[in-house]
Amino acid sequence: MTAPIDFYFDFISPYGYLAATQVEKIAAKYGRDVAWHPFLLGVTVMNVMGLKPIMETPLKSDYAVIDRPRMAKLLGVPLVIPDMEGVNSIAASRAYYWQLEREPHLAKDLAMRLFRRLWVDGKDITDVDAVIDEASALGIDGDALREGLQDSRVKALLRDAVDRAVARKVFGAPFFIVDDEPVWGIDRLWMLEHWLAHGNWEPA
Amino acid sequence: MTAPIDFYFDFISPYGYLAATQVEKIAAKYGRDVAWHPFLLGVTVMNVMGLKPIMETPLKSDYAVIDRPRMAKLLGVPLVIPDMEGVNSIAASRAYYWQLEREPHLAKDLAMRLFRRLWVDGKDITDVDAVIDEASALGIDGDALREGLQDSRVKALLRDAVDRAVARKVFGAPFFIVDDEPVWGIDRLWMLEHWLAHGNWEPA
Numbered sequence: 407m408t409a410p411i412d413f414y415f416d417f418i419s420p421y422g423y424l425a426a427t428q429v430e431k432i433a434a435k436y437g438r439d440v441a442w443h444p445f446l447l448g449v450t451v452m453n454v455m456g457l458k459p460i461m462e463t464p465l466k467s468d469y470a471v472i473d474r475p476r477m478a479k480l481l482g483v484p485l486v487i488p489d490m491e492g493v494n495s496i497a498a499s500r501a502y503y504w505q506l507e508r509e510p511h512l513a514k515d516l517a518m519r520l521f522r523r524l525w526v527d528g529k530d531i532t533d534v535d536a537v538i539d540e541a542s543a544l545g546i547d548g549d550a551l552r553e554g555l556q557d558s559r560v561k562a563l564l565r566d567a568v569d570r571a572v573a574r575k576v577f578g579a580p581f582f583i584v585d586d587e588p589v590w591g592i593d594r595l596w597m598l599e600h601w602l603a604h605g606n607w608e609p610a
Numbered sequence: 611m612t613a614p615i616d617f618y619f620d621f622i623s624p625y626g627y628l629a630a631t632q633v634e635k636i637a638a639k640y641g642r643d644v645a646w647h648p649f650l651l652g653v654t655v656m657n658v659m660g661l662k663p664i665m666e667t668p669l670k671s672d673y674a675v676i677d678r679p680r681m682a683k684l685l686g687v688p689l690v691i692p693d694m695e696g697v698n699s700i701a702a703s704r705a706y707y708w709q710l711e712r713e714p715h716l717a718k719d720l721a722m723r724l725f726r727r728l729w730v731d732g733k734d735i736t737d738v739d740a741v742i743d744e745a746s747a748l749g750i751d752g753d754a755l756r757e758g759l760q761d762s763r764v765k766a767l768l769r770d771a772v773d774r775a776v777a778r779k780v781f782g783a784p785f786f787i788v789d790d791e792p793v794w795g796i797d798r799l800w801m802l803e804h805w806l807a808h809g810n811w812e813p814a
Contacts, residue, residue: 455668457661464659465781469792476791476811480804577669587680588673593797600684607680 410439411598414571414581416447417495417517420474420485421592423525425580426518427483428595436602438584442514444499445571446564447579454572461490477592488528496564497537497555503563504554505546515544614643615802618775618785620651621699621721624678624689625796627729629784630722631687632799640806642788646718648703649775650768651783658776665694681796692732700768701759705741707767708758709750719748 413429415422426442433440451457461467478485498520505513519540524531531537534555538548554560574583582589582598585605589598600610617633619626630646637644655661665671682689702724709717723744728735735741738759742752758764778787786793786802789809793802804814 450669455670457667463661465654465776465779466659468779469781469794472792479811480801480813482813572669575669575672577673588676590673591795591797593795593801596800597684597797607683609684609686 408436408438409585410441411602412443412574412583413440414443414445414576414583415579416445417498417520417524417531418490418493419447419579420487420525421477422579423521424477424481424483424485424592425582425595426521428481429580429582429598430514432595432599432602435599438602442502442517443567443571443576444495444502444517444564445568445576445579446495446499448494449568450572450577455577484526486526486528488524488530493524493530493532495531497534498531499567500555500560500564501537501541501551503567504551504557504560505541507563512544512546516541516546519543612640612642613789614645615806616647616778616787617644618647618649618780618787619783620649621702621724621728621735622694622697623651623783624691624729625681626783627725628681628685628687628689628796629786629799630725632685633784633786633802634718636799636803636806639803642806646706646721647771647775647780648699648706648721648768649772649780649783650699650703652698653772654776654781659781688730690730690732692728692734697728697734697736699735701738701741702735703771704759704764704768705745705755707771708755708761708764709745711767716748716750720745720750723747 411429411433413425415425429440451459457463460470474487475485502513502517505516520531520537523529523536523540529536534552537555538551541551542548575588576583578590580592584598584601587601589601604610615633615637617629619629633644655663661667664674678691679689706717706721709720724735724741727733727740727744733740738756741759742755745755746752779792780787782794784796788802788805791805793805808814
């Protein structure tokens with residue numbers, strides 16, 4: 407048995423969404439499981455690294471505007487770019503960790519629905535009602551989830567997840583850790599796959 | 611005839627060096643020329659984007675320490691990490707543009723020697739004497755180069771090159787522009803090659 411791939415992302419990252427559409431396929435090819443870890447880019451990028459969000463960074467934001475649609479095209483998946491003003495992933499991420507304690511498989515399904523709501527349907531995921539909407543479509547108990555999202559223990563689950571991500575030096579999305587090798591970026595799926603195939607960094 | 615690949619780099623970037631070892635091979639495979647454009651990352655990253663250098667950015671610097679040697683290994687090229695305290699590429703970049711007006715082929719050879727001096731031999735390239743040392747090994751007239759490096763017109767060549775890079779929204783190293791498509795990063799050589807092979811972003 408080999409260790410799972412740790413997959414770190416933030417629902418507000420389009421590259422995180424693009425990676426989510428690919429990582430299970432890649433992992434399955436090499437008999438690996440994937441552990442999904444939503445975290446908050448705002449904490450790592452702004453608080454820990456002292457940087458600005460990409461879309462507020464000159465030059466890099468222009469690049470992202472060009473790059474996001476072509477990367478989606480290359481991966482063969484749909485992508486729309488919604489208005490991200492005021493959008494945050496706190497409720498979505500808490501819902502993930504709440505659901506993970508109940509049924510891990512449904513937690514990933516919920517994550518994918520939240521990703522698609524934002525990056526395929528272009529609809530906001532910030533409000534608790536939006537998150538419950540997606541959960542309910544999977545048969546998850548909306549009232550229980552609403553209660554869970556107010557629970558200080560559930561809030562702590564997300565805080566701890568963010569702290570653990572920072573402790574593992576995760577800083578962007580997507581970010582993979584496989585057998586202690588950190589691999590950052592949607593542009594490095596080839597590198598993740600190289601490691602899974604070879605277990606070393608010798609040229610293929 | 612197809613347009614050349616524009617290759618932007620800074621001699622102080624190890625990823626720029628790694629790209630320099632690959633780009634001509636990739637271009638030749640698709641019958642393209644490469645136009646090399648050294649620029650100053652300090653201007654784009656710090657002045658224009660308002661960011662810190664990678665090695666002064668928390669988390670990202672830890673990642674770079676792990677990533678640089680494995681990327682060199684994957685590409686099958688040598689890399690040492692020298693002490694970069696006080697190292698800058700101003701004289702090296704001016705020498706490149708000075709030489710480019712004389713004999714473009716030798717300008718690339720000079721660039722490769724400067725890259726290797728820093729990233730293979732681990733020796734500084736900041737001083738004019740270091741730059742002349744590498745130029746002389748190629749049969750370039752050291753006295754003429756020393757004079758050129760003091761020439762305000764040559765200094766302007768570099769300033770203009772940096773301005774043009776920023777105007778084309780180049781912000782990191784390596785940075786490629788091919789047929790107006792910007793491609794950033796040593797981790798995207800596959801993407802550069804995809805464009806060269808297909809001329810579109812359809813899945814391969």
